[in-house]
Structures are given as structure tokens and as C-alpha cells.
Amino acid sequence: MYTSKLINQLKSSATIAAAAKARELRSQGVNVLEFTLGEPDFTTPAHIREAAKQAMDAGHTHYTAATGIPELKQSVCDAFARDYGIEWKPSEVAVSNGAKHAIHNVLASVCDPGDEVIIPTPYWVSYSALVELVRAVPVLVETTEESGFCMTADLFRSAVTDRTRLMMLNSPGNPTGAVYPVGTLESLAQVAVEEDIIVMSDEIYDKMVYEGFMFRTFVSFGDDVREKTIIVNGVSKAWAMTGWRIGWTLAPENVTAAIARLQSQQTSNPCSISQHAAVAALNGPQEAIGEMLAEFQQRRDYVLRRLRSMPGLSFAEPGGAFYVFFNVSSHFGRPLPGGATVDNSSDFCAALLENAHVALVTGDAFGTPGYVRLSFATGMDVIEAGMDALQTFLSG
Numbered sequence: 001m002y003t004s005k006l007i008n009q010l011k012s013s014a015t016i017a018a019a020a021k022a023r024e025l026r027s028q029g030v031n032v033l034e035f036t037l038g039e040p041d042f043t044t045p046a047h048i049r050e051a052a053k054q055a056m057d058a059g060h061t062h063y064t065a066a067t068g069i070p071e072l073k074q075s076v077c078d079a080f081a082r083d084y085g086i087e088w089k090p091s092e093v094a095v096s097n098g099a100k101h102a103i104h105n106v107l108a109s110v111c112d113p114g115d116e117v118i119i120p121t122p123y124w125v126s127y128s129a130l131v132e133l134v135r136a137v138p139v140l141v142e143t144t145e146e147s148g149f150c151m152t153a154d155l156f157r158s159a160v161t162d163r164t165r166l167m168m169l170n171s172p173g174n175p176t177g178a179v180y181p182v183g184t185l186e187s188l189a190q191v192a193v194e195e196d197i198i199v200m201s202d203e204i205y206d207k208m209v210y211e212g213f214m215f216r217t218f219v220s221f222g223d224d225v226r227e228k229t230i231i232v233n234g235v236s237k238a239w240a241m242t243g244w245r246i247g248w249t250l251a252p253e254n255v256t257a258a259i260a261r262l263q264s265q266q267t268s269n270p271c272s273i274s275q276h277a278a279v280a281a282l283n284g285p286q287e288a289i290g291e292m293l294a295e296f297q298q299r300r301d302y303v304l305r306r307l308r309s310m311p312g313l314s315f316a317e318p319g320g321a322f323y324v325f326f327n328v329s330s331h332f333g334r335p336l337p338g339g340a341t342v343d344n345s346s347d348f349c350a351a352l353l354e355n356a357h358v359a360l361v362t363g364d365a366f367g368t369p370g371y372v373r374l375s376f377a378t379g380m381d382v383i384e385a386g387m388d389a390l391q392t393f394l395s396g
Helices: 014-027 046-057 070-084 099-110 126-133 153-159 182-195 253-266 272-283 287-308 345-356 380-395
Strands: 093-096 116-121 137-142 164-170 198-202 229-234 247-250 323-327 371-375
Touching: 014 345, 046 272, 070 093, 070 247, 070 272, 093 099, 093 253, 099 126, 099 164, 099 198, 099 229, 099 247, 099 253, 116 126, 116 153, 126 137, 126 164, 137 153, 153 182, 164 182, 182 198, 247 253, 287 323, 287 380, 345 371, 345 380
Parallel strands: 116 137, 116 164, 164 198, 198 229
Antiparallel strands: 093 247, 229 247, 323 371
């Protein structure tokens, strides 16, 4: 049966593919040390799970408004005001089936075919694919390890053309863990206003920032910046709710109305039970976030210490999220059993999985050859064993 050219050109998610390969080996009895998925390994806090049970028992099992129940929209506004001192109206909130869905909604609502979308690299694997799905054009802007993988205002401005519609920003970022300095964000905001470019600020990791670093929401640089900004966020990372599939956008009312029209035809509404659970996440006790962050801090510090002791690796210190993105290119050219060699990051990850049973994600998938991503969203026992296996592999 015929399948469309658009979908045939679409690549599968590299992170999901890497996790699938790890599961395949595990099903064969191999003890795979997996560091592929960007998913907190904690269970959703009890009070959130309880709110979902109560919602089911209360009969909240039917369709809702296309872009979410009023209680959740108000909770999103209240949480943003509580955390960042900035007011939003429920009419500016659109709740979606996860942040990835929210990003697609944004692109479909503001981009026309042929519009250009600026994406700093390294970038989350789905960004360019989602841009292409709406027949817009990804414009990749390379950043460097030396800059902390942060795009500068000069790089932003140099990438702007008369076809530029939007810039995608992610801080803290995936795959690098980069947290943009406040001054850099402010200079990017100035360019966006001067050049009349929409900025989609993906702030899904806003609660996961480590000592010595500071998160700043992009809309905090003035009303003129806010008019150009669409915030994407959700409950997946901060509250360990990846499977609940609740994300949202905060945007000018006309953009939110466009998203509402799209989503009404596309998915009808987000899961009703998950929406009530998200209300509990936003309004309820917040201590679990700090507890998870403390555990991630411990894991991060251990991983960085171990990587610094290994030969031929380099990285920019991650300030947030739960990833380390490190350069392995000094190990290219090494021989493998059977006469093959490691020629790129994908070869490196394949060889590491085959020979050391450690699963990482190739930097090729994030637009940055020569690097690999390690997610430390897993237990310390796995992390310690994985670091030992990686060190043995690199020294072999």
C-alpha cells in the first residue's frame, strides 16, 4: 500500500531506536547498561497518582475542552506566576498530549511551507523532523563545546533571512544540559524583537538546574519579547510524569486560538484523567522536585568525575537536565574485531553496545558528529557499572 513521500522521508527517533536495540539485547539475556532515554526513573509522586484515581472515581472519564479543562489552565497560570512572577491568562494556555505534541502544534500554527526555522545545534532529535513535517525548512546553527553549546546573538542574527519565521530555543537543553547565561538570553531576545522573529522557548527542564547555574524564562525580558515568545512546558520531567502525556503552550491569544482549532480536529483533547493529575502536580506539594533534583545532582557529579578521568573525552559541563554530551572523536579509527574501525559516533555507540553492553545515543542524531549523549536518569548501581565498562572499553 502507498505511503506518503513526507512520511517516508521521516526518520525514526534515534533515542527511541537506541532504547529499542538495548531492549532487544536484554531480551536475549544480555545485561545492557542503558543510558539512552530522557525519562526520570522515579515513580510519579503519590499525591498525583491519588488525584488520578479520584478523578476516575468521580467520573472524569469523558471528553474535555479541546485544549484542556479550566482547572488545569488556571493551574498552569498560577504556577508560572508563583515560580517566575509573570502573569498569564487561561485564554493563553493550550494543554496538549505532551510537550512534543505542543511543539508540533506551535510549528503547524505559525509556520507556512517554505518558512525557515532556526535551530541551534546540538538539538533535540525531534526538532528538525517536526519542522519538516509542516514543510518548513530547518536552518541549523552550529554551536561549540567552548561556548557551552549556547548560540550567540551574532550567530542568531547571521542566520536570519527574509524567510525566517521562528527560532527554537531549549534551555536547559537536550542533549547537552546547557543552561543559557542570562546575558546571552537577553541578547537573543533583543535580536528576536529587532528582526521580528518568533521564539519557541522549550522550557521542559526548567526545574532541573544544578548548583552554580540559573534558569531564566525567555518571556522575562520585557513585554516586547513576550509578544514574540511561545513557551512550551509540561509535567513529564519535573514530576516524573512522562507516560501521562500532558504538555502545554503559553502564547499570545491568537496563537493559542489557532492551536485550539488544530487540536480540536487532531486529537479532540488531552487525556481527561491525566489533566486532573497534572492539576495536583502543579498545585500540590513540590518537595518531590527537590528530592529528585538532589539525586540527579549526585549522579551528575559522579558521572562528570568519572568522565574526566577517562582518556580522550571532553565536554561542556551540563548545568541542567540529566544528560552529559561528550566528545569521543579521539577514539575514531580504533580497530574492532573482524577488521572494522570506528569511523563516527554511530560506529562508536554500536561498538560500545556490542562489546561493553553500554547503550548511549549517537551525537549524529542531534546534529553534532563526534559526540555521544549519556542520560544519567537511572540508578547509581547502573551508572557505576556503566562508567566502569566505558572506561574499560576506552582503555582497551
